[in-house]
Amino acid sequence: MILLSTSGLPITLSENTYKLSFQNHLTCDSEGDKTCNKMVSLLREPDSASETDICYRFYRDICFEEDRSVFQAKDLRYDITVIMPGTIKNECKKTSGHYHGYINNSTYTYPEVYEVLEGRALYILQKVMNFSQEEEPVISDLKAVYVEKGQMIIIPPFYGHCSINAGDGPLVFSNLAVVSCPLYYKPIETKHGLSLYACREGNGEITLIPNPCYNHVPEPSIVHPGQNEKLGIQFGHSVYHAFTSFPDTFDYLNHPEDHIDQIESLLASSK
Ligand SMILES: O=P(O)(O)OC[C@H]1O[C@](O)(CO)[C@@H](O)[C@@H]1O
Numbered sequence: 001m002i003l004l005s006t007s008g009l010p011i012t013l014s015e016n017t018y019k020l021s022f023q024n025h026l027t028c029d030s031e032g033d034k035t036c037n038k039m040v041s042l043l044r045e046p047d048s049a050s051e052t053d054i055c056y057r058f059y060r061d062i063c064f065e066e067d068r069s070v071f072q073a074k075d076l077r078y079d080i081t082v083i084m085p086g087t088i089k090n091e092c093k094k095t096s097g098h099y100h101g102y103i104n105n106s107t108y109t110y111p112e113v114y115e116v117l118e119g120r121a122l123y124i125l126q127k128v129m130n131f132s133q134e135e136e137p138v139i140s141d142l143k144a145v146y147v148e149k150g151q152m153i154i155i156p157p158f159y160g161h162c163s164i165n166a167g168d169g170p171l172v173f174s175n176l177a178v179v180s181c182p183l184y185y186k187p188i189e190t191k192h193g194l195s196l197y198a199c200r201e202g203n204g205e206i207t208l209i210p211n212p213c214y215n216h217v218p219e220p221s222i223v224h225p226g227q228n229e230k231l232g233i234q235f236g237h238s239v240y241h242a243f244t245s246f247p248d249t250f251d252y253l254n255h256p257e258d259h260i261d262q263i264e265s266l267l268a269s270s271k
Pocket residue numbers: 057058059060079080081095096097098112162175177
Protein backbone atom coordinates (compact mmCIF):
# COMPACT_ATOMS: atom_id res chain seq x y z
CA MET A 1 0.00 0.00 0.00
CA ILE A 2 1.23 3.48 -0.85
CA LEU A 3 0.02 6.31 1.41
CA LEU A 4 -0.95 9.28 -0.78
CA SER A 5 0.68 11.67 1.68
CA THR A 6 0.77 14.53 -0.84
CA SER A 7 -3.02 14.71 -0.56
CA GLY A 8 -2.75 15.36 3.20
CA LEU A 9 -5.54 12.79 3.56
CA PRO A 10 -5.67 9.20 4.86
CA ILE A 11 -5.85 7.56 1.44
CA THR A 12 -3.85 4.54 0.30
CA LEU A 13 -3.22 3.16 -3.18
CA SER A 14 -2.91 -0.59 -3.65
CA GLU A 15 0.28 -1.45 -5.54
CA ASN A 16 -1.45 -4.51 -7.04
CA THR A 17 -4.87 -3.27 -8.12
CA TYR A 18 -4.24 0.51 -8.10
CA LYS A 19 -7.50 0.89 -6.16
CA LEU A 20 -7.84 3.55 -3.46
CA SER A 21 -8.90 2.98 0.15
CA PHE A 22 -10.15 5.71 2.45
CA GLN A 23 -9.47 5.65 6.18
CA ASN A 24 -10.33 7.61 9.35
CA HIS A 25 -13.95 8.34 8.30
CA LEU A 26 -12.91 10.05 5.08
CA THR A 27 -15.83 9.41 2.71
CA CYS A 28 -16.10 8.99 -1.04
CA ASP A 29 -19.62 9.32 -2.48
CA SER A 30 -19.18 7.39 -5.71
CA GLU A 31 -16.61 5.58 -7.77
CA GLY A 32 -16.39 4.12 -11.24
CA ASP A 33 -14.03 3.18 -14.02
CA LYS A 34 -13.58 3.45 -17.75
CA THR A 35 -12.24 0.48 -19.70
CA CYS A 36 -9.99 0.97 -22.73
CA ASN A 37 -12.69 -0.10 -25.22
CA LYS A 38 -14.84 2.86 -24.06
CA MET A 39 -12.03 5.14 -25.23
CA VAL A 40 -12.12 4.00 -28.88
CA SER A 41 -13.47 7.25 -30.28
CA LEU A 42 -10.64 9.17 -28.59
CA LEU A 43 -7.57 7.16 -29.53
CA ARG A 44 -4.98 7.48 -32.29
CA GLU A 45 -5.37 3.77 -33.10
CA PRO A 46 -8.88 2.81 -31.99
CA ASP A 47 -8.81 -0.87 -33.01
CA SER A 48 -6.39 -1.74 -30.20
CA ALA A 49 -8.61 -1.18 -27.13
CA SER A 50 -9.49 -4.06 -24.80
CA GLU A 51 -12.81 -4.58 -22.97
CA THR A 52 -11.22 -5.76 -19.75
CA ASP A 53 -8.23 -3.43 -19.47
CA ILE A 54 -9.06 -0.48 -17.15
CA CYS A 55 -7.90 2.88 -18.49
CA TYR A 56 -8.81 4.93 -15.39
CA ARG A 57 -10.81 4.90 -12.18
CA PHE A 58 -12.46 7.91 -10.61
CA TYR A 59 -13.50 8.60 -7.04
CA ARG A 60 -15.94 11.48 -6.64
CA ASP A 61 -16.85 13.80 -3.82
CA ILE A 62 -14.22 12.87 -1.26
CA CYS A 63 -14.45 14.66 2.08
CA PHE A 64 -14.65 14.41 5.83
CA GLU A 65 -18.22 14.86 7.06
CA GLU A 66 -17.25 18.02 8.96
CA ASP A 67 -16.02 19.65 5.71
CA ARG A 68 -19.07 18.81 3.59
CA SER A 69 -20.88 22.08 4.24
CA VAL A 70 -17.82 24.12 3.09
CA PHE A 71 -17.73 22.23 -0.21
CA GLN A 72 -21.50 22.65 -0.63
CA ALA A 73 -21.42 26.36 0.18
CA LYS A 74 -18.88 26.94 -2.62
CA ASP A 75 -20.47 24.39 -5.01
CA LEU A 76 -17.10 22.57 -5.22
CA ARG A 77 -16.12 18.93 -5.23
CA TYR A 78 -12.82 17.16 -4.53
CA ASP A 79 -12.30 14.03 -6.68
CA ILE A 80 -9.40 11.69 -7.36
CA THR A 81 -8.63 9.92 -10.63
CA VAL A 82 -6.18 7.03 -11.07
CA ILE A 83 -4.90 6.47 -14.61
CA MET A 84 -3.38 3.03 -15.06
CA PRO A 85 0.22 2.58 -16.21
CA GLY A 86 0.91 1.54 -19.76
CA THR A 87 -0.32 2.29 -23.23
CA ILE A 88 -3.12 1.39 -25.61
CA LYS A 89 -1.09 0.28 -28.62
CA ASN A 90 1.64 2.88 -28.04
CA GLU A 91 -0.57 5.76 -26.87
CA CYS A 92 -0.24 6.65 -23.16
CA LYS A 93 -3.40 6.01 -21.14
CA LYS A 94 -5.44 9.16 -20.63
CA THR A 95 -8.85 10.52 -19.62
CA SER A 96 -11.50 11.26 -22.25
CA GLY A 97 -11.00 15.02 -22.22
CA HIS A 98 -13.65 17.73 -22.18
CA TYR A 99 -14.37 21.46 -22.28
CA HIS A 100 -16.05 23.29 -19.42
CA GLY A 101 -19.19 25.31 -20.07
CA TYR A 102 -19.95 28.97 -19.41
CA ILE A 103 -20.49 30.39 -15.93
CA ASN A 104 -23.98 31.93 -15.56
CA ASN A 105 -23.97 35.67 -16.34
CA SER A 106 -20.28 35.56 -17.28
CA THR A 107 -18.31 35.63 -20.53
CA TYR A 108 -15.90 33.02 -19.10
CA THR A 109 -16.03 29.27 -18.73
CA TYR A 110 -15.16 27.49 -15.47
CA PRO A 111 -11.53 26.87 -14.51
CA GLU A 112 -10.45 23.85 -12.43
CA VAL A 113 -7.53 22.88 -10.14
CA TYR A 114 -5.53 19.66 -10.58
CA GLU A 115 -2.97 18.31 -8.11
CA VAL A 116 -0.67 15.36 -8.83
CA LEU A 117 -0.56 12.96 -5.89
CA GLU A 118 1.51 10.12 -7.37
CA GLY A 119 3.34 9.62 -10.64
CA ARG A 120 3.84 12.10 -13.47
CA ALA A 121 1.10 13.80 -15.47
CA LEU A 122 0.98 15.40 -18.85
CA TYR A 123 -2.00 17.71 -19.41
CA ILE A 124 -2.85 18.70 -22.96
CA LEU A 125 -4.60 22.08 -22.96
CA GLN A 126 -6.10 23.54 -26.11
CA LYS A 127 -7.78 26.93 -26.10
CA VAL A 128 -10.92 26.89 -28.22
CA MET A 129 -13.37 29.77 -27.88
CA ASN A 130 -15.96 28.26 -30.26
CA PHE A 131 -16.07 24.84 -28.50
CA SER A 132 -19.83 24.99 -27.94
CA GLN A 133 -20.72 25.61 -31.59
CA GLU A 134 -21.07 22.94 -34.19
CA GLU A 135 -18.29 24.30 -36.35
CA GLU A 136 -14.62 23.59 -36.92
CA PRO A 137 -12.80 24.22 -33.61
CA VAL A 138 -10.24 27.00 -33.83
CA ILE A 139 -7.29 26.31 -31.52
CA SER A 140 -5.73 29.63 -30.53
CA ASP A 141 -3.23 28.17 -28.04
CA LEU A 142 -1.85 24.71 -27.32
CA LYS A 143 0.10 23.67 -24.24
CA ALA A 144 1.65 20.40 -23.08
CA VAL A 145 2.06 20.75 -19.32
CA TYR A 146 4.23 18.27 -17.41
CA VAL A 147 3.20 18.10 -13.76
CA GLU A 148 5.18 16.20 -11.14
CA LYS A 149 4.05 14.72 -7.82
CA GLY A 150 3.21 17.52 -5.36
CA GLN A 151 2.66 20.09 -8.12
CA MET A 152 -0.65 21.54 -9.25
CA ILE A 153 -2.12 23.50 -12.13
CA ILE A 154 -5.19 25.57 -12.87
CA ILE A 155 -6.96 24.80 -16.15
CA PRO A 156 -7.76 28.32 -17.41
CA PRO A 157 -11.16 29.16 -18.93
CA PHE A 158 -11.70 27.97 -22.54
CA TYR A 159 -9.02 25.28 -22.45
CA GLY A 160 -10.21 21.81 -23.43
CA HIS A 161 -8.09 19.38 -21.46
CA CYS A 162 -7.22 15.76 -20.91
CA SER A 163 -4.91 14.11 -18.39
CA ILE A 164 -2.28 11.65 -19.56
CA ASN A 165 -0.20 9.19 -17.56
CA ALA A 166 3.35 10.22 -18.52
CA GLY A 167 5.12 8.19 -15.83
CA ASP A 168 6.14 4.55 -15.41
CA GLY A 169 3.62 3.65 -12.68
CA PRO A 170 0.04 4.75 -11.98
CA LEU A 171 -0.87 8.44 -12.16
CA VAL A 172 -3.02 9.67 -9.28
CA PHE A 173 -4.36 13.22 -9.31
CA SER A 174 -7.05 15.18 -7.54
CA ASN A 175 -9.30 17.88 -8.89
CA LEU A 176 -11.17 20.70 -7.22
CA ALA A 177 -14.03 21.50 -9.56
CA VAL A 178 -17.37 23.31 -9.59
CA VAL A 179 -20.20 20.77 -9.21
CA SER A 180 -22.66 22.54 -11.52
CA CYS A 181 -20.09 23.13 -14.30
CA PRO A 182 -21.43 21.74 -17.61
CA LEU A 183 -19.01 19.41 -19.42
CA TYR A 184 -18.71 19.14 -23.22
CA TYR A 185 -17.38 15.83 -24.54
CA LYS A 186 -18.86 15.72 -28.04
CA PRO A 187 -16.50 18.25 -29.73
CA ILE A 188 -13.54 16.11 -28.63
CA GLU A 189 -15.10 12.77 -29.58
CA THR A 190 -15.92 14.12 -33.04
CA LYS A 191 -12.21 14.87 -33.53
CA HIS A 192 -11.03 11.53 -32.07
CA GLY A 193 -9.38 13.20 -29.10
CA LEU A 194 -7.57 16.45 -28.42
CA SER A 195 -5.15 17.84 -30.99
CA LEU A 196 -2.08 15.99 -29.63
CA TYR A 197 -1.55 12.32 -28.86
CA ALA A 198 1.18 11.29 -26.39
CA CYS A 199 2.87 8.14 -27.64
CA ARG A 200 5.70 6.00 -26.20
CA GLU A 201 8.62 5.29 -28.48
CA GLY A 202 10.62 2.05 -28.26
CA ASN A 203 13.17 3.80 -26.00
CA GLY A 204 10.40 4.82 -23.54
CA GLU A 205 10.46 8.50 -24.54
CA ILE A 206 7.13 10.27 -25.05
CA THR A 207 6.48 11.89 -28.42
CA LEU A 208 3.63 14.31 -29.06
CA ILE A 209 1.92 13.53 -32.35
CA PRO A 210 -0.55 15.99 -33.95
CA ASN A 211 -4.08 14.68 -34.46
CA PRO A 212 -4.75 14.89 -38.23
CA CYS A 213 -8.51 15.38 -37.66
CA TYR A 214 -7.90 19.04 -36.76
CA ASN A 215 -7.49 21.53 -39.59
CA HIS A 216 -4.68 23.41 -37.96
CA VAL A 217 -2.72 22.36 -34.86
CA PRO A 218 -0.50 25.18 -33.55
CA GLU A 219 3.02 24.44 -32.33
CA PRO A 220 2.57 23.38 -28.66
CA SER A 221 4.46 25.16 -25.91
CA ILE A 222 6.00 22.77 -23.40
CA VAL A 223 5.19 24.12 -19.96
CA HIS A 224 6.28 23.47 -16.39
CA PRO A 225 3.72 24.96 -14.00
CA GLY A 226 4.27 27.87 -11.61
CA GLN A 227 2.93 28.68 -8.14
CA ASN A 228 0.77 31.46 -6.71
CA GLU A 229 -0.04 31.49 -3.00
CA LYS A 230 -2.96 33.90 -3.50
CA LEU A 231 -4.65 31.31 -5.74
CA GLY A 232 -3.91 28.49 -3.26
CA ILE A 233 -1.33 26.97 -5.62
CA GLN A 234 1.67 26.05 -3.46
CA PHE A 235 3.57 22.92 -4.42
CA GLY A 236 3.72 20.32 -1.69
CA HIS A 237 0.74 21.85 0.14
CA SER A 238 -2.44 19.77 0.02
CA VAL A 239 -5.22 21.35 -2.06
CA TYR A 240 -7.84 19.72 0.19
CA HIS A 241 -6.41 21.42 3.27
CA ALA A 242 -5.77 24.70 1.46
CA PHE A 243 -9.43 24.76 0.46
CA THR A 244 -10.98 23.66 3.74
CA SER A 245 -8.75 26.05 5.74
CA PHE A 246 -9.22 29.09 3.44
CA PRO A 247 -12.22 28.39 1.17
CA ASP A 248 -12.43 31.97 -0.16
CA THR A 249 -8.97 31.57 -1.74
CA PHE A 250 -10.60 29.39 -4.38
CA ASP A 251 -13.49 31.76 -5.20
CA TYR A 252 -11.85 32.29 -8.61
CA LEU A 253 -13.17 28.83 -9.59
CA ASN A 254 -16.66 30.37 -9.72
CA HIS A 255 -15.55 33.94 -10.52
CA PRO A 256 -12.37 33.88 -12.60
CA GLU A 257 -12.97 37.32 -14.26
CA ASP A 258 -10.51 39.29 -12.14
CA HIS A 259 -7.85 36.59 -12.04
CA ILE A 260 -7.36 35.61 -15.67
CA ASP A 261 -3.85 37.09 -15.99
CA GLN A 262 -2.68 35.43 -12.79
CA ILE A 263 -4.20 32.09 -13.80
CA GLU A 264 -2.67 32.18 -17.27
CA SER A 265 0.73 33.33 -16.01
CA LEU A 266 1.05 30.07 -14.02
CA LEU A 267 1.35 28.26 -17.34
CA ALA A 268 3.73 30.69 -18.97
CA SER A 269 7.02 29.26 -17.72
CA SER A 270 8.32 27.09 -20.55
CA LYS A 271 11.58 25.17 -20.57
O1 LIG B 1 -14.38 13.39 -17.68
P1 LIG B 1 -13.13 12.86 -18.29
O2 LIG B 1 -12.60 13.70 -19.38
O3 LIG B 1 -13.24 11.42 -18.59
O4 LIG B 1 -12.02 12.99 -17.17
C1 LIG B 1 -12.12 12.28 -15.99
C2 LIG B 1 -11.84 13.12 -14.78
O5 LIG B 1 -12.15 14.49 -14.96
C3 LIG B 1 -12.86 14.93 -13.85
O6 LIG B 1 -14.22 15.03 -14.22
C4 LIG B 1 -12.34 16.25 -13.42
O7 LIG B 1 -12.41 17.17 -14.47
C5 LIG B 1 -12.69 13.86 -12.79
O8 LIG B 1 -13.67 13.83 -11.85
C6 LIG B 1 -12.66 12.64 -13.64
O9 LIG B 1 -12.18 11.55 -13.05
